[in-house]
Amino acid sequence: MAVPPLTDDVGGFTVRTRFVFAVRLLENGQCGSEPTPDCFDRSHVERSPTTEAAFLVPSGGAILRMSRQRFLAVTATALAAGAAAACGIGTHEHTGEGVKVMTATTMTTAQEAKLHDVAAQLIWKWEQPAGVELIREGAKITTHLINHGPLPVELADSWLPTPADRARGMIKYFADRDYDLEVNAAGDIVGAGISLIADEKSKGHISTINDRRFYNWCVCDIVMFPMVLKARSDVSTLDPRTGERISWTVTPTGFENISHPDVWFTLAPAHGGEIRQVYCDRVNIYADRAGAEAAAAADSQIAAAPLQELFDDTKKLADMF
Template identity: 25%
Template sequence: MDTTSDQIADRLTTAFSTADHARARPWLWSTLLRLLSQGRPVTTGQLSAATDASREEVREALATLPDTEYDDAGRIVGSGLTLNPTPHRFEVDGRHLYTWCALDTLMFPAVLGRTAHVASPCHATGTLVQLTVEPDRITRVEPATAVVSLLVPDDVTFVRSSFCDQVHFFASAEATRPWLAEHPEATAVPVEQALALGLRFTTTLKDPDQDGCCC
């Protein structure tokens, strides 16, 4: 990573580590991602069984993750990785899922220990950005000039609105210029740099007892 990416990674880690929802990671959130990657809604009972925590402990931890998406039956359908359609398509093990932001698509293969096929339109031009992301590297980027926008929020209580909604794929650095002019606090980095930043950031999210496994 270059100095800018290092600084962004440090600032993101600090922001998320000091947030109220930090105590829900890694024991719950990484397990929740693995369960959601199966392509089905997740119950508190499943999370309790998978984490050896009581249902009350699970419910208390989920309460610190206010962006979590639920279906009409009260089952979890999204928390970074989601069953609900977004612009960021994320295919893993043949299952068609979605993520809240561009950086999620680069980070989650490392958390899941799985290769993902990603497709997301350029936020400015609509050009489709396509990637193949392995747990530790990217093996395909089209177009090769693709970049990711990043913004470090002051408050990450609501992760999706404060952070994810500003993290997009763009087909090129040139394509980011109008958007960056409207968001002077943001920056954009090449996809490979975004991956390096994301891999560093995932160390604060992963459960070492479940590294590389899948529920």
């Protein structure tokens, strides 16, 4: 059965999605009855002239969204799995209501709403005066750590904007804003999201920037700092359930070389206490969907989503630096 034209309303449901590639490519005849491995080749996707809509899942009345980054990642995974899977990104049905697409990375409507809510809370925190101040001073600290190593606290203190701030000092300035900087035995600052030392928590979150290894406070940090620097970075972290190491490459445009096919993560709001306790400890990567969903079920404040969603959400934070 031919795929019907895509409209703003399918089967009585409004299409609230951001991108439509699979449906358009099917309509344009780029996927035949015998799909070939290049059916969803990246070049086809990049050349697609349309940037509206996405995948429709009419069964059960749900219409789910898939971002462009997630689409590219899923298609790459599907291509690796074989030509037949590639054309449908898992499975597809030609019906009177559109194209039904189900994948391991598809979120439910409730999961999408939760992710949106938690991400909005996170952005809100950093847009407040205290958040803006932390970003302003944190950018100076992390730049020094990455380029020069440990930061003498006297030098850090001199960067603060007012005499009162400088008298209080950088470490206290951050602590007053629920952010405890890391220091070494000499009293130098060695960690502020990205770290020069491998403590019990940060040793699990590893990033490589300009051929140097760094440890990080949380999953978002191993993604965000390469984005800030517009660098390509091989990163890895540990599944908190199993201890299994999960790796991928952060690029300025997305994630590549993901070691596991069904990676999900959890995202938490960052208010209500010291940043590593309320945020870092609850933002984790899981080798499969079930792990992230179990964590979200145990903590009503956190959201669970496919790894590719982490790119879009973290990019918003990186753009604040």
